[in-house]
Amino acid sequence: MITGLDAVEQTRRILPRPRIRLELGQSSGIDMTAPQTLLDKLWSAHEIRKRADGASLLWVDRHLVHEGSHHGFAKLAARGLPVAEPALTFAVVDHYAPVRDRDHIADPDIARMIRTLEQNADTHGLRIFGLKDPAQGIVHVIGPEQGLTLPGLLVTCGDSHTSTHGALGALAFGIGATEVAHVLATQTVWQVKPRAMRITVEGTLGPGVSAKDIALNWISRLGTDGARGHAVEYAGSTIRGLSVEGRLTLCNLSIEGGARFGMVAPDAVALEYLRGRPMAPEDAVWDRAVNTWGALHTNDGASFDREAQFDAADIAPTVTWGTSPEQALPIDAALPDPSRLPDYKAGAAKDALDYMGLSPGRPVEGVPVDQVFIGSCTNARIEDLRMAAAVLAGRRAQVPGQVSPGSALVRAQAEQEGLDRIFTNAGLDWVQSGCSLCVGMNGEMVGPGKRCASSTNRNFRGRQGPGARTHLMSPAMVAAAAVAGHLIDVRPMLEGRI
Amino acid sequence: MAGWTHHDGQAISLPLDNVDTDQLIPARFMSIPRAQGYGGHLLYDLRRDEAGDLRSDFPVNRWPNASILIAGRNFGCGSSREAAVYALVDAGFRAVIAPGFGDIFAGNAVNNGLLPAQVETDMVAALTAATPGTAQIDLENRRIVMGDVQAEFALGDAARTKLINGWDDIDLTRAEAERITAYRATRAQSAPWVWPG
Numbered sequence: 001m002i003t004g005l006d007a008v009e010q011t012r013r014i015l016p017r018p019r020i021r022l023e024l025g026q027s028s029g030i031d032m033t034a035p036q037t038l039l040d041k042l043w044s045a046h047e048i049r050k051r052a053d054g055a056s057l058l059w060v061d062r063h064l065v066h067e068g069s070h071h072g073f074a075k076l077a078a079r080g081l082p083v084a085e086p087a088l089t090f091a092v093v094d095h096y097a098p099v100r101d102r103d104h105i106a107d108p109d110i111a112r113m114i115r116t117l118e119q120n121a122d123t124h125g126l127r128i129f130g131l132k133d134p135a136q137g138i139v140h141v142i143g144p145e146q147g148l149t150l151p152g153l154l155v156t157c158g159d160s161h162t163s164t165h166g167a168l169g170a171l172a173f174g175i176g177a178t179e180v181a182h183v184l185a186t187q188t189v190w191q192v193k194p195r196a197m198r199i200t201v202e203g204t205l206g207p208g209v210s211a212k213d214i215a216l217n218w219i220s221r222l223g224t225d226g227a228r229g230h231a232v233e234y235a236g237s238t239i240r241g242l243s244v245e246g247r248l249t250l251c252n253l254s255i256e257g258g259a260r261f262g263m264v265a266p267d268a269v270a271l272e273y274l275r276g277r278p279m280a281p282e283d284a285v286w287d288r289a290v291n292t293w294g295a296l297h298t299n300d301g302a303s304f305d306r307e308a309q310f311d312a313a314d315i316a317p318t319v320t321w322g323t324s325p326e327q328a329l330p331i332d333a334a335l336p337d338p339s340r341l342p343d344y345k346a347g348a349a350k351d352a353l354d355y356m357g358l359s360p361g362r363p364v365e366g367v368p369v370d371q372v373f374i375g376s377c378t379n380a381r382i383e384d385l386r387m388a389a390a391v392l393a394g395r396r397a398q399v400p401g402q403v404s405p406g407s408a409l410v411r412a413q414a415e416q417e418g419l420d421r422i423f424t425n426a427g428l429d430w431v432q433s434g435c436s437l438c439v440g441m442n443g444e445m446v447g448p449g450k451r452c453a454s455s456t457n458r459n460f461r462g463r464q465g466p467g468a469r470t471h472l473m474s475p476a477m478v479a480a481a482a483v484a485g486h487l488i489d490v491r492p493m494l495e496g497r498i
Numbered sequence: 499m500a501g502w503t504h505h506d507g508q509a510i511s512l513p514l515d516n517v518d519t520d521q522l523i524p525a526r527f528m529s530i531p532r533a534q535g536y537g538g539h540l541l542y543d544l545r546r547d548e549a550g551d552l553r554s555d556f557p558v559n560r561w562p563n564a565s566i567l568i569a570g571r572n573f574g575c576g577s578s579r580e581a582a583v584y585a586l587v588d589a590g591f592r593a594v595i596a597p598g599f600g601d602i603f604a605g606n607a608v609n610n611g612l613l614p615a616q617v618e619t620d621m622v623a624a625l626t627a628a629t630p631g632t633a634q635i636d637l638e639n640r641r642i643v644m645g646d647v648q649a650e651f652a653l654g655d656a657a658r659t660k661l662i663n664g665w666d667d668i669d670l671t672r673a674e675a676e677r678i679t680a681y682r683a684t685r686a687q688s689a690p691w692v693w694p695g
């Protein structure tokens with residue numbers, strides 16, 4: 001069990017390293033002879049200019065917009081400006097997408113949000129992945145899936161989980177509405193370079209332990225502001241052993257640990273994933289691109305501002321018990337007792353336990369759930385659905401729930417593999433793709449006081465609806481909770497199945 | 499957006515850690531056009547009791563004229579929704595003082611003239627103890643004064659110059675048009691796959 005004091009102890013594992021002073025030139029940026037981090041390379045490749053106050057003007061290769069980008073388009077319209085690079089701007093309907101009956105959107109506000117994006121895409125000549133598009137889905141799922149996300153590209157989107165795309169070696173980060181308008185108008189963005197942090201994970205993950213557990217683990221140890229101000233590069237044998245899907249999950253959750261950027265150096269696994277994707281380069285251009293991408297890794301001897309190391313063997317299936325992603329514990333632990341925590345943690349822990357309706361000190365395992373949700377840009381890719389199905393095959397869910405694939409293509413693939421029938425035979429609803437219950441914008445919500453085991457990324461108060469209680473965990477753990485009707489260790493349930 | 503260098507106003511405290519963007523403005527209000535104002539939706543669920551009535555003891559309800567909010571660690575963590583900043587600005591806030599901010603929130607704040615002032619934890623505690631009260635903020639010297647308490651705050655140079663000048667980035671960047679065009683041409687040469695199909 002991890003206590004508050006263990007967490008403090010863990011934090012000491014972060015080894016501060018001296019920063020190397022880099023001579024910053026006017027445009028090329030960095031002394032080319034010094035060993036560079038992946039961040040240095042990606043940053044300098046996009047830096048158009050650096051101001052004396054430290055802000056860099058960066059070129060944007062991919063700008064992804066969604067229904068929530070309406071503020072940005074409104075600012076653009078107020079100035080009467082066109083979109084600078086329509087061919088590099090892609091629109092996606094996801095946050096407000098209905099996942100059941102797409103032909104009858106009852107709520108006029110939701111219908112208007114979707115219509116506004118369609119109109120903006122039409123006005124500016126943007127490729128839109130609309131509700132009826134066979135490749136529709138959640139923006140951070142379809143970017144990589146379409147090969148829109150490539151190594152070395154700078155990707156922005158008015159959404160904090162844009163960090164996801166860094167899994168393929170892109171420099172990807174979420175921006176606010178003012179910045180969305182700026183990118184639309186100029187195809188550039190002003191940013192101050194973050195500090196560099198490396199999280200190294202070594203060893204082999206146990207069966208039933210996934211990238212989600214790695215992420216919840218480091219966030220619980222370092223805190224939701226543990227990587228604030230930093231870009232995180234994930235390294236080590238465990239990371240190299242992850243599939244691209246797993247890396248996407250890990251980079252997705254970087255923002256929950258405070259990092260605006262997450263990244264993994266592209267390798268053969270990433271190239272294999274990307275080859276042949278609809279928007280990926282082909283033939284001679286592909287070969288040339290691969291050649292360029294070969295340089296996208298941190299050089300030996302390059303220095304990070306912070307380092308943290310974890311051992312894969314220490315990571316168990318992990319669930320959140322509170323209202324912040326840092327309030328997470330291994331499934332076999334007991335809930336904290338605020339009276340035994342250090343002062344600076346006790347108040348927040350007590351408030352969280354009250355909100356979640358949980359008694360201090362009780363085991364995590366056995367907490368009853370009212371419903372389950374498998375979906376979101378964190379954990380609704382094909383591999384996630386396969387893991388959940390491995391748990392659910394031949395079993396019945398004790399509680400209601402729904403499975404929303406990350407994209408229509410993931411949905412089609414899952415149906416081809418028969419996964420949809422495993423879910424429906426277990427008693428879960430198999431619905432269409434969208435953000436759905438991750439954020440409750442499409443009208444679906446978890447009821448007040450109801451407890452949901454969820455494969456999503458945020459357990460904030462009210463995230464899934466006013467008064468809703470969210471426990472974050474991997475899709476396999478959600479499936480296990482569905483079968484048991486309470487939080488439970490998935491590992492024994494997977495024996496002989498994976 | 500008008501720039502500013504000094505602000506005197508009423509400071510109140512919200513001594514909670516990790517006040518995330520979903521609490522600052524719940525997702526269900528995100529479809530509203532800005533012209534309608536976001537102030538009434540600030541901290542919507544925290545401000546109300548179970549019956550939906552405003553809690554009279556909640557700081558933002560009790561001191562509706564406050565313009566400086568003193569908060570806990572990691573304020574504004576979570577999503578990129580700039581509406582969280584709109585809600586604060588529309589409710590009359592000019593500055594938030596905290597031991598730390600979500601990175602995207604801090605950038606959004608500066609883009610809307612709202613100061614995210616990062617102050618050492620023990621000084622935040624001292625300022626909190628002095629609330630409610632009047633505070634003076636000196637942006638040029640990065641200093642906050644509240645009664646006997648004087649605190650320095652951290653703010654990057656880029657953010658500070660921008661707040662003081664009230665810069666509009668789009669206008670600034672359009673002055674860089676030549677550099678951008680030149681960069682674009684080089685990019686198209688060296689990485690033609692950036693433009694798909």
Ligand code: SF4
Nearest residue numbers: 161376377435438439
């Ligand atoms: S699935 Fe959730 S986290 Fe991902 S983009 Fe949608 S709302 Fe955001």
